[in-house]
Amino acid sequence: MSTQADGSETHGWLGEEFLTWLWFRWETDGGEFPLPGGRVVGIALDDFLSFAAPSDDDTEQTLRRGLPTRTAEARTALRQGHRLRKARLLIAEGSRQWTTTLDAPTLTCTGVRLPEDAEECESEADRTADRTANWYALHEIVQLLYASFLRERLRPDYLQTVGEQHARWMAS
Amino acid sequence: MAAIRKSGGVVVYYWDGDLPAPADAAFAQALAGRRFRTIEHATSEEVSVGWVTPADPTGDSFDAEDLEGGAGTWLRFRIDKKVLPKKWLQIHRDAAEKSRGKKLSARERRELKDDLSDKLLPRVLPTIQLVDALLFHDRRTLLLFATSKGAREAFAKLFFESFALPLDRANPLRCGLRAALGREADAALERLVPVRWPRGDDAPQPPRRRAAGEAAAAATEEVDA
Numbered sequence: 001m002s003t004q005a006d007g008s009e010t011h012g013w014l015g016e017e018f019l020t021w022l023w024f025r026w027e028t029d030g031g032e033f034p035l036p037g038g039r040v041v042g043i044a045l046d047d048f049l050s051f052a053a054p055s056d057d058d059t060e061q062t063l064r065r066g067l068p069t070r071t072a073e074a075r076t077a078l079r080q081g082h083r084l085r086k087a088r089l090l091i092a093e094g095s096r097q098w099t100t101t102l103d104a105p106t107l108t109c110t111g112v113r114l115p116e117d118a119e120e121c122e123s124e125a126d127r128t129a130d131r132t133a134n135w136y137a138l139h140e141i142v143q144l145l146y147a148s149f150l151r152e153r154l155r156p157d158y159l160q161t162v163g164e165q166h167a168r169w170m171a172s
Numbered sequence: 173m174a175a176i177r178k179s180g181g182v183v184v185y186y187w188d189g190d191l192p193a194p195a196d197a198a199f200a201q202a203l204a205g206r207r208f209r210t211i212e213h214a215t216s217e218e219v220s221v222g223w224v225t226p227a228d229p230t231g232d233s234f235d236a237e238d239l240e241g242g243a244g245t246w247l248r249f250r251i252d253k254k255v256l257p258k259k260w261l262q263i264h265r266d267a268a269e270k271s272r273g274k275k276l277s278a279r280e281r282r283e284l285k286d287d288l289s290d291k292l293l294p295r296v297l298p299t300i301q302l303v304d305a306l307l308f309h310d311r312r313t314l315l316l317f318a319t320s321k322g323a324r325e326a327f328a329k330l331f332f333e334s335f336a337l338p339l340d341r342a343n344p345l346r347c348g349l350r351a352a353l354g355r356e357a358d359a360a361l362e363r364l365v366p367v368r369w370p371r372g373d374d375a376p377q378p379p380r381r382r383a384a385g386e387a388a389a390a391a392t393e394e395v396d397a
Binding site for chain 2: 151154
């Protein structure tokens with residue numbers, strides 16, 4: 001088993017960069033993310049944000065309810081270089097919509113709400129099959145979004161390209 | 173049998189190595205080998221962890237159809253705990269101290285607890301926790317519907333004892349290495365260090381107030397301590 005006490009051995013900070021990148025892309029590109037196979041998912045940040053403390057001496061900041069991404073506190077946290085640690089996400093693909101709180105350092109989804117059961121479900125077995133597909137789809141979407149982020153993040157010129165845009169957005 | 177849950181928290185695990193296909197008899201045998209065993213009539217404080225199925229909470233049967241979960245295999249394990257109720261112990265201790273007019277010594281407290289355990293535990297029912305998981309055999313992926321440390325540890329131990337395979341919890345590094353980005357990207361990922369975004373006065377100004385190149389210079393990387 002991997003040691004995950006502080007996330008340093010498992011790149012927990014990279015999960016925080018990923019979640020902050022989702023916010024950046026949502027605000028600058030409109031929240032539609034192309035995935036392999038011609039799929040497109042919509043992502044939006046909802047009513048819960050928690051910023052990581054940059055060090056043990058700093059305060060962790062949590063914003064709840066309303067539109068926390070629009071608050072002065074959130075902008076200040078970004079300007080101070082804080083990464084997102086947790087956020088409530090709305091995820092949509094076609095007619096299906098999930099909500100979840102993503103814990104970035106572990107990429108764990110908590111407080112998940114699956115899409116409504118498909119209308120054609122007639123039995124408990126049908127509902128189980130439908131929900132199983134939706135649970136896996138949520139996992140797959142998060143993994144594919146993370147892979148999209150990594151393709152940008154691992155570019156040798158990242159700091160001069162996307163990283164530059166990201167820094168400007170955080171400072172804006 | 174009710175349908176699988178549609179809300180809650182989920183922890184993702186992966187495994188390497190060969191796991192019997194869920195349709196194979198070896199899979200059911202592995203579950204049966206670590207089936208749940210009741211502690212309903214136990215006379216001491218105990219914890220019992222073992223496999224059951226969504227259709228049979230006793231652990232007596234592992235029929236393949238009871239594990240069907242559509243594209244995945246629906247696993248369920250059960251954790252029963254029997255403990256002496258603390259409030260009953262406190263009531264008896266208070267009564268003993270009141271009748272004596274003084275506090276009990278450590279040895280007397282221990283004896284009182286042992287005596288109460290013998291009398292009460294056979295009458296105490298264990299608490300029951302049923303935890304579900306979805307196993308996707310072809311993708312070597314498992315979704316556990318519990319996020320507490322106790323349930324996670326119990327599950328990982330039970331899985332290892334059943335299939336002799338350790339589970340790896342998903343994390344940003346593991347997920348990145350599974351994303352099939354290529355060998356160069358994998359090597360870069362392992363070497364990657366956090367971006368130290370500009371803070372406060374170091375922050376790049378909006379484009380009108382500061383040249384683009386300066387913002388790039390401000391976004392420097394630091395070595396992960």
